[in-house]
Amino acid sequence: MENLENKFNTVRLEDTEKNEDNGRSTSPVSDASDESFHSAGDEEEIVMENISSEGNGADEAFPPFMDASQNVSKGENIDVAEKFSEQSKSEKSDGSIERESQNNNDDDDDDEDEDDLIEENLKDLELSLTEEEKNDKKEEALKFKEEGNKNFKESNFSLALHSYTEGLRICPLSFPRDRSILYSNRAATKAKLDHKKDAIKDCDKAIDLHxxxxxxxxxxxxxxxxxxxxxxxxxxxxxxxxxxxxxxxxxxxxxxxxxxxxxxxxxxxxxxxxxxxxxxxxxxxxxxxx
Incomplete structure (x- = not known):
């Protein structure tokens, strides 16, 4: 009996040493399998891995945290840029009104200089024209006048202004009544475009001629x-x-x-x-x- 007990103890000791060598606990094995059983520490690590893996999955749909913050910053920068642009436009608007008024005055002076140049050119041109050619020029100018009247009635004032000016470019100086009408009609057009100062000058020319x-x-x-x-x-x-x-x-x-x-x-x-x-x-x- 003693020999059997000694042999049995020897076998148990060898099994324990083998288990320790394999890193196994000497405590009894749980009913759960090795794959499903974990210590408390193992469970905590698995939870962290799941969170990490979920985060990796979310990365495909949404950028990492730092990139997301950068995107928000970019959005804020866009908003700030838009606000700054609107503010700049607002600040410039006050000054632009004054500049626009000045530009209108400059345009009026340019128109007057252009009219003087047109009349000088017509003087030189008429010296070489026959009476028949002058009449042809007048008829062509009247077509521009009718075109201007049509545009004026349709509230196309910029086009009407162009038409009347073209009529004045070619209407001979020897037809003052026709030129007077062109100036008067152009004055009405400029008044509609709020170029009143220059409109008065066109009226002056019309009255000087008639x-x-x-x-x-x-x-x-x-x-x-x-x-x-x-x-x-x-x-x-x-x-x-x-x-x-x-x-x-x-x-x-x-x-x-x-x-x-x-x-x-x-x-x-x-x-x-x-x-x-x-x-x-x-x-x-x-x-x-x-």
């Missing part, structure tokens, strides 16, 4: 009124009534402007003479009391 051109005088009177040159406007409206006593527009304007100018003169007089203004107020009070 002093009794009622429509051009009336047009200039209206432009004077719109640009607050009331004295000049009154004179033109009065001139219209001389040429056309039945012109109701001119008659009403004369009455209105005459009243306005008298009021303005009275106001200026009171502003320049404060003592007279005080007497005027006192007279009003005395009248109201009585």
């Amino acid at each position: 002093s009794a051109y009622t429509k051009a005088i009336l047009r200039r009177a209206t432009l004077y009124q719109e640009t607050e040159k009331l004295d000049e406007a009154l004179k033109d409206f009065q001139r219209v009534l001389e040429l056309d006593p039945n012109n109701n527009e001119a008659r009403y304007a004369v009455r209105s402007l005459d009243t306005t100018l008298q009021f303005n003169d009275r106001k200026i007089d009171l502003d320049e003479n404060p003592n007279r203004q005080l007497r005027h107020i006192r007279d009003i009070k005395l009248t109201s009391c009585s």
Whole structure:
């Protein structure tokens, strides 16, 4: 019996040594298989691996964290750039109004210089033209006038302006009435484009060529009124009534402007003479009391 027990103990000792050599615990093996059983530490590592693997899976749909933050930064930079651009436009808008006004004045001066050059060229050209050729040029200019009238009625004012200018380029100086109409029509077009200063100059040219051109005088009177040159406007409206006593527009304007100018003169007089203004107020009070 002792020999059997010694042999049995020897076998158990060898099995234990083999297990220790294989890295196995000497504790009894669990019912669970080696593949499914893990210690608490093993479970924590697996959880971390799963989180890491899930993160890797998400990387395909969304950039890594650092890249995502960079994308947000880029988005913010875009927003900031847009806001800065809008602010710059806003800051420039105030100055652009003044520059646009200056550009309009420059355009007016350029148009006047161009008109002078056109007339000089026409003078030289007409010296070599026969009467028949002059008439042909006039008919061609009238076609441009009709084209301009069509564009004006359709509110294509830029095209109308071009058409009237082309008509003036070729209409001989020996046809002042026709040139007068072209200038007057171009003045109406420039007024629509809010180039009132230059529109008045075109009216001047039209009236110089045809002093009794009622429509051009009336047009200039209206432009004077719109640009607050009331004295000049009154004179033109009065001139219209001389040429056309039945012109109701001119008659009403004369009455209105005459009243306005008298009021303005009275106001200026009171502003320049404060003592007279005080007497005027006192007279009003005395009248109201009585």
